[in-house]
Amino acid sequence: MAFNQDYLKTVVPSQLLAERGSNLVVINPGSANIRIGRAQQDSPLNIPHCIARRTSQVPKRNVQDQMLNSQVTTAQHMERERAYDIIASLLKIPFLDEEVPNSSYPRKMGRVDAYPPQNNKKEIPFTWTEVFENTPPPPPSSGGDNSITNGETSEPPITKENNNTMELSSGERKYKEYICGEDALRISPNEPYCLRRPIRRGHLNISQHYSMQQVLEDLQTIWDWILTEKLNIPQHLRHMYAAILVVPETFDNREIKEMISIVLRDLQFSLTVVHQEGLAAIFGNGLPTACIVNMGAQVTSVICVEDGVALPSTLISLRYGGEDISRCLLWTQRHHQTWPPIRTDAFTKPVDLLTLNKLKESYCMIREGEVEAVAQVHSYEDGMVPGSHKSRLTALNVPPMGLFYPTLLVPDVYPPPPRSWFNDYDDMLEDTWHMDFPGTGAFPMWESYPIFQSKPKREDNIGLAEAIAKSILSTARIDLQRKLFCSMQLIGGVALTDGLIPAVEERVLHAIPSHEAIDTVEVLQSRTNPAFVSWKGGAVLGILDFTRDGWISREDWIRSGIDTRIRRKYKDSYYLQAHTMAYINS
Known part of the structure; x- marks a missing residue:
């Protein structure tokens, strides 16, 4: 897998990706x-990072990996209402409990047929996942309205009649032991499965209800399933492949080490290397210096990169993202009584969160004035045909403004695990000393691994504009600050929100203190899908990293972990060879 440097000076990256990308797997x-x-692919698979395992627990817990107490405190409720009214004033819409003037219809009871649909896309309901093994393919649906368009085989929705048939014959049929990806989110609540999400809010989702061993087993199972079933790379062929891990900046060293072990020891890749999302993003868009604003489903992070080197002191992590916007959408509609009278629970019914995410992506935007739309809202009761409710959704521009006023989102519904899980080196290693490895017996993997100091991380309950300004201004160099303020990059799924770019530019400019000599800000358009920029950058880094200093072989890792005497360690991609950066810009 070595590269000839003269060849690399003449070949274009797309040609390299085509030639060398077939045996490189990028995992983000x-x-x-x-x-x-x-x-070598143009874009990755984007799969829900979850697994549902069959359970015999009574009473059955629908989800194992989150706190089920989703009640909002009185203080949080008051702060949320205040945030709503601030946003309403900015967007020039009625306040939270204000009725539309000069109208015979109160705002909460507006006529559904008075508002045209916002888009022409037909809302198709999700279907319950088949949970039995060796089930013959379902007959094609005649109406075409009851299939899910997720690139997989369509299934008719489970009706009361055919569900009863399944129950009668279930004694002769075998449940699947686990179900991964979106199928795991679409399992009927009355089936004997418990949903797990091994990563939550940018960290391994370890808690008293979800042990480290379970988390790591679930990660390995999900990744193995994707490699085998989706990428057609069975385990016996993986020695021919290398893996590039593109990890969020929120991950700690211990978490990264565990993922390296999964990739090399469990999944049996021959080589792996680690890069961080912020740095990979500049390679994905081909810009050496930028302020990377990564807005994911559960975490938003800001970090500055100068000439191919990430600046760790500028990193700020914010505990909110796209899923919080989706839940805020539900709260807004319920307050205005525009949500149909159905049991929607984004915490214990994963299919309801899927529904809210879909509505958010289709209808939420940022712009002044009232934004309303008629949409089909689907309800999912245990084992029944999805219900369809034509509803007028209102104030659709309010939830995404929660990025700038996070008290609107009430994001801290998932308490983070104790920091001792990540900071206490001895305690964290306690269960590692007894791990078994094929042919080697028990081996202390981390015995020779140096203890790296945790990189500076800040988790602030501040708005996105303040976080961006704070991150850039912390560089303390006016020339770099001016460059970064004009080179902001929005990445992650939330970056696709209509109207977000001008909103960020306007609010970041206002967030800069008046004494700072900055008068221009600009968000640069992404050259590729914002949700996949870091993954694409990881692919480019894997091809261009011809020095191979950061690559770890499976044999070295299993035999001795990391041997500091030969100066081999996983690549801390805050620092990158200058010649690699120069090549990508040539």
Whole structure:
């Protein structure tokens, strides 16, 4: 896998990706979704990062990996209402409990047929996942309205009649032991499965209800399933492949080490290397210096990169993202009584969160004035045909403004695990000393691994504009600050929100203190899908990293972990060889 440097000076990156990308797999794990694919692909698979395992627990817990207490405190409720009214004033819409003047219809009871649909896309309901093994393919649906367009085989919705048939014959049929990806989110609540999400809010989702061993087993199972079933790379062929791990900046060293072990020891890749999302993003868009604003489903992070080197002191992590906007959409509609009278629970019914995400992506935007739309809202009761409710959704420009006023989102519904899980080196290693490895017996993997100091991380409950300004201004160099303020890049799924770019530019400019000599800000358009920029950059880095200093072989990792005597360690991609950066810009 070595490269000839003279050849690299003449070949274009797209040609390199085509030639060398077939045996490189890029893995970009996120809290809610994982982006994964061969480096030669134009775009990765984007799969919900979750697994549902069969359970015999009574009473059955629908989800194992989150706190089910989703009640909002009185203080949070008051702060949320205040944030709503501030946003309403900015957007020039009625306040939270204000009725539309000069109208015979109160705002909460507006006529549904008075508002045209916002788009022409027909809302198609999700269907319950088949949970039995060796099930013959379902007959084609005649109406075409009851299939899910997720690139997989369509299934008719489970009706009461055919559900009863399944129950009668279930004694002769075998449940699947686990179900991964979106199928795991579409399992009927009355089936014997418990949903797990191994990563939550940018960290391994370890808690008293979800042990480290379970988290790591679930990660390995999900990734193995994707590689085998989606990428057609069975385990016995993986020695021919290398893996590029593109990890969020929120991950700690211990978490990265565990993922390296999954890739090399469990999934049996021959080589792996680690890069961070912020740095990979500049390679994905081909810009050496930028302020990377990464807006995912559960975490938003800001970090500055100068000439191919990420600046760790500028990193700010914010505990909110796209899923919080989706839940805020539900709260807004319920307050205005525009949500149909159905049981929607984004915490214990994953299919309801899927529904809210879909509505958010289709209808939410940022712009002044009232933004309303007629949409089909689907309800999912246990084992029944999805219900369809034509509803007038209102104040659709309010939820995404929660990025700038996070008290609107009430994001801290998932308490983070104790920091001792990540900071206490001895405690964290306690269960590692007894791990078994094929042919080697128990081996202390980390015995020779140096203890790296945690990189500076800040988690602030501040708005996005303040976080961007704070991150850039922390560089303390006016020339760099001016360059960064004019080179902001919005990446992640939330970056696709209509109207977000001008909103960021306007609010960042206002967030800069008046004594700072900055008068211009600009968000640069992404050259590729913002949701996949870091994954694409990871593919480019894997091809261009011809020095191979950061690559770790499976044999070295299993035999001795990291041997500091030969100066081999996983690549801390805050620092990158200058000649690699120069090549990407040539």
